[in-house]
Amino acid sequence: MAPERPVMAPRRPPTPGGVILAPLSAPLADGVLARLTMQRDGTASGCIVAFYAPFMAARAADDVGAACTASPTVPARSQPRHTDVDPALLSPDQPFAFWAQQFLPALAPRRTGITAEGHPVTVLTDSTGCWARAWEEDGFVVSTGGPSDLWAVVESSYRRWVAAGSPGWERFGLTVTRTGKTLWLDSPDTPVHSCGEP
Numbered sequence: 001m002a003p004e005r006p007v008m009a010p011r012r013p014p015t016p017g018g019v020i021l022a023p024l025s026a027p028l029a030d031g032v033l034a035r036l037t038m039q040r041d042g043t044a045s046g047c048i049v050a051f052y053a054p055f056m057a058a059r060a061a062d063d064v065g066a067a068c069t070a071s072p073t074v075p076a077r078s079q080p081r082h083t084d085v086d087p088a089l090l091s092p093d094q095p096f097a098f099w100a101q102q103f104l105p106a107l108a109p110r111r112t113g114i115t116a117e118g119h120p121v122t123v124l125t126d127s128t129g130c131w132a133r134a135w136e137e138d139g140f141v142v143s144t145g146g147p148s149d150l151w152a153v154v155e156s157s158y159r160r161w162v163a164a165g166s167p168g169w170e171r172f173g174l175t176v177t178r179t180g181k182t183l184w185l186d187s188p189d190t191p192v193h194s195c196g197e198p
Contacts, residue, residue, distance in 0.1 A: 015038065016038050016039060016040045017037065017038065018037070018038045019035060019036070019037055019038075019046075020034075020035075020036045020037075020038065020044055021033065021034075021035055021036075022034045022035075022036060024174075026098075026101045027101065027104075027107045027108055027109040027110060028090055028092065028097040028098070028100060028101040028104070028107065028110055029092055029097045029098035029101050030092050031092050031093060032048060032049075032098055032169075033048070033049040034046060034047070034048055034049070034174045035047055035048075035049055036174065036176060042177070042178060043175060043176065043177045044175070044176045045173065045174070045175040045176070045188060046173060046174065047170070047172070047173045047174075048098075048169050048170075048172035048173060048174065049169065050168065050169040050170035051169065079143075080141045080142065080143040081141070081142060081143075082139050082140065082141055082142075083134065083140045083141065083142045083151065083155060084140070084155065084158070085134070085140060085142075085151075085154055085155055085158045086136070086140055087120075087121075087122035087134035087135065087136070087140065087142075088122075088136075089158075090110055090122055090124075090154070092110075095166075095167060095168050095169050095172070096158065096161055096166075097110075098169075098172065099157060099160075099161045099167070099192070100153075100154055100157045100158070100161070102157075102183055102192060102193035103153055103156070103157040103193065104124075104126065104150075104153055104154070104157075106126040106127040106128060107124060107125075107126050108124075108125045108126060108127070110122060110123070110124060111123040111124075111125075115135055115137075117137070119135040119136055119137050120135060120136070121133055121134065121135040122134045122135070124150055124151075124154070125150075126146075126150060128146065128147055128148070129146045129147060130144070130145070130146030130147060130148055130149075130150040131144065131145050131146055131150060132144045132145075132149075132150040132151040132154070134151065164185060167185055171185055171186055172184070172185060172192075173185070173186075173187070173188065175188050180194060180195055181194070181195060182194040
C-alpha cells in the first residue's frame, strides 16, 4: 500500500545507511517507487526504481473520492485545438506523467473515457475548476476550460521533458528532508522541482 508521501518520522530514528523503499502516490503517477538511503543529517536520498511498480493507495476513508469532486462542467475557453502532446503519455506507467505531475500540484486523478466519435479521451481537472480533455483525432486535440489553461502547463512541462532528453525512470532521483523534497535528474545537483511538503 502506498502513502501519499514518504514517511520521514518513524518510531525509531533510522540508521544512517539504512534503505527506505518508498512507494510515491500522485494523481498522474501512482506507480513510482523510490529507493532512498538515510544520511547522517536525517535526510534521505536515492534513485527512482527503473520500472512501473503500482501499489494500492492508502488514504483515510473520508478522503476517498474527494479529489474527484471537481467536474469539468465549466464552459470551454475556446474551440478544440491541436497539441503536440500525446495524451497517452499521461498514463501512470509513463515517465512523462511523473515529470508532468511535478508542475501540476493541484491536479485531481486523471480520468479516461470515450468521445462521442469513439476516440479515447483523457480528462484532467484541478482544484481551481480548470479542466482539459485531450484525444487523438487527426493528430492530438485538446479542449480546455476554467480560470486558466491547464493543458498549457502540460505542454510546457512536455517541452522541458523533451529538452532534458525525454528521461526515463532510471534518470530520476529524490531527496527528502523533514521540511521538503526535491526531485532531481541524474544527480542531486540538477534539481527538477522542489516543494516544502515531505
